[in-house]
Amino acid sequence: MxxxxxxxxxxxxxxxxxxxxxxxxxxxxxxxxxxxxxxxxxxxxxxxxxxxxxxxxxxxMPLGVAGPYRINGEHAQGDFYIPMATTEGTLIASYSRGMRLVSESGGCTVTVVGEAMQRAPLFELASAREARALSQWLEENFAAIKAEAESTTRVGTLENIQSWVIANKLFTRFNYLTGDAAGQNMTGKATHKACQWVLSNFSGIQNFSLSGGIETDKKHSHMNLLHSRGKKVVAEAVIKKELLQSLMRAEPERMVRLRQRTIVGSLLAGSAYNGPHSANGIAAMFIATGQDEANVVESHAGIAFMDLTDNGDLYYSVTLPSIICASYGGGTGLATQRECLEMMGCYGEGKAHKLAEIIAATVLAGDLSLAAAVVSDEWVSSHDQLGRNRP
Known part of the structure; x- marks a missing residue:
């Protein structure tokens, strides 16, 4: 040594x-x-x-740009150029292709439907009855706990506390809104302060841990598929049949048929996302904009849905319940990362929802492009033309 x-x-x-x-x-x-x-x-x-x-x-890290992309969000509205950092050939070209298809069909509608960031303390007591009593006590004293937690932060607010009694233990999730920060450190500090007050005011707690594991920080979990961690965002688009055929050489019916079959494969594999490749777009945007790249593992999980409209067009949506992104703090203020955020008008306070909408819309465009390439049997040839596996 x-x-x-x-x-x-x-x-x-x-x-x-x-x-x-x-x-x-x-x-x-x-x-x-x-x-x-x-x-x-x-x-x-x-x-x-x-x-x-x-x-x-x-x-x-090589940085490219995709777009222009018409996004019809509540926060992101207009045509955007999307910065993507990647070393994977064909990726940005594929996303740009999908963005053109969606844009010429009227654009991508995006909605933030929920948000939360957690810390999940564990309390151990003498028996299940005492654990249940603590759960009830947390509800009765929520106002005081909330005040303690929020005394540590300027923007964070404690919204609720979920709890589960397992054996003689109480597993909890303290759910916060964190403004334009991703919020993991913020919620850790706030929850620690709140729990010190709990430990001082409720007798009988034999053991305590600030993390009981069910926040699944930087790990995928079904818990976060049901109860959001980060921003829960839904992106939707109706793709005109004629455009899908002319731009992608694919038909809506064949796209839906493929999706029916790949859903079975996703179930068989236990995939965290049943669409083509949400992680590609999220990772490329996270690296470009200074996000914590490890959060890709949570953010990429979700549900893709495809259907035919009454007139034969293609409806496609992606629901991403755990997009963990920030427009302020962390790595977002570093020189090149800030420039990438500013490129989309997403740097600074009040822009996190806008960024989350753009990320979800980007996932949708990439999914459509890859699915169409599979249907038209152009997946391999496109990589041969643009990727590192050129013959």
Whole structure:
């Protein structure tokens, strides 16, 4: 252990080019790797405090843009150009193709139908009856608990507390609105303060944990499919039959037939999302806009639905119950990430719902494009033409 060499840090000046250079030289010496490209960046190292420790440089992620895309949301209205960071060839072209199809059919209608962010404390008592008593007590004293929680935050509000008695334990979910922040840290701090008050005012609690696991932070769960974590958003579009045939070489009837069959496959696999590929668009937008990329695992879950209208057009919707995104705080204020948000008019306070609508609309466009490529048997040929698997 005495031979381990610590990564250099400069006390009081660790977010500086001097400190970054010292660490780069150290890593080059220790690993024999030249950091020629990693050392080139335009951001100010001082801006990274609170985002990245032991900063040495950047990983340059290719950034493309898809669109224009007509979105008819309650917050996102108009034609948008969508920044997408990805190394997957064909991806942005496919999303742009889907955006054209939807836009020329009248656009994508998007609705935020719910939101919540949680922390899920666990209380252990002597018996199930005492756990039930605590559950009732939390309801009776909700106003006081809410006041304690909200004393730690400027924008967060505690909306309700769900609870489940299992054996002699009470599992809870403290559900918050968090404004334009994603809110995981906010709700953790608020819930900790509230629970300290609970521990001081309810006797008989033998064990306590700030997380009992059922908030499933950065993990997919059926709980969050039913009870939203983040923004619950529904995106819808009616695609005209003639446009689907002329632009995608696919027919509504064949699209619906494919969906009926892939639903069976999704059930067989236990998929978190029964549509083509929600994670692709979400991940590309999350990286571009400074979101916590690990939240893709929760945000991509959802339900896709497809049907024929009375006149033979195609109705398609995606319901994404857990889009965890922010327009303010976290990585959104970093230089290039902020530019990507500003490209869509989504940076700053009051813009998180708008961003969530754009993300859901983007998922819908990508789904339609990929499904049509499968139906028309162009999936492989498009990757051969634009992707890394060119012959």
């Amino acid at each position: 005495s031979q381990r060499k610590r990564i250099p840090r400069l006390k009081g000046n660790d977010y500086s080019e001097q400190a970054a250079q010292q660490r780069r030289s150290f890593i080059e010496e220790q690993t024999g790797t030249s950091l020629t490209n990693t050392r080139h960046y335009s951001l100010d190292p001082a801006s990274l405090e609170g985002n990245t420790e032991n900063f040495i440089g950047v990983v340059q």
